[in-house]
Amino acid sequence: MRHVAAYILAVIGGNDNHSEADLKKILNSVGVDIVDEQLAVVIGQLNGKDLFQLMEEGQSLLAGMPMGGGAASSGAAVAEAVEVVEAPKEEAKKAESSDSEDSDMGMGLFD
Numbered sequence: 001m002r003h004v005a006a007y008i009l010a011v012i013g014g015n016d017n018h019s020e021a022d023l024k025k026i027l028n029s030v031g032v033d034i035v036d037e038q039l040a041v042v043i044g045q046l047n048g049k050d051l052f053q054l055m056e057e058g059q060s061l062l063a064g065m066p067m068g069g070g071a072a073s074s075g076a077a078v079a080e081a082v083e084v085v086e087a088p089k090e091e092a093k094k095a096e097s098s099d100s101e102d103s104d105m106g107m108g109l110f111d
Contacts, residue, residue, distance in 0.1 A: 002032050003042040011051045018047055 006026040010018050020039055027034050046054070 002027065003035070003039045004046075006032075007042055007046055008051065018043060 003023065006023040007018060009026055010022055015022060020036075020043060023039060023043070024034055
């Protein structure tokens with residue numbers, strides 16, 4: 001990923017002919033370790049291509065990718081999950097209200 005980031009920086013900087021030396025200079029300037037084999041793959045795969053067009057194509061591929069957790073299989077499973085979440089909230093509210101009534105005992109901190 002760091003090699004791709006260096007390539008993107010070179011493109012944004014206006015460098016149309018990217019060489020390993022250019023990308024190594026970028027990576028060395030921020031103290032990043034360089035893996036020559038990965039750098040060669042990045043240059044080989046991306047050199048001569050429109051980077052912004054590749055990004056757009058990649059975004060369209062990601063659009064169909066599911067994000068987040070899986071959906072519940074039935075309405076009963078959803079209702080059960082809601083009950084599990086709601087029960088602790090109600091218990092916490094009861095405990096909070098009884099604690100706040102007893103904790104003052106008529107002596108305020110700033111009275």
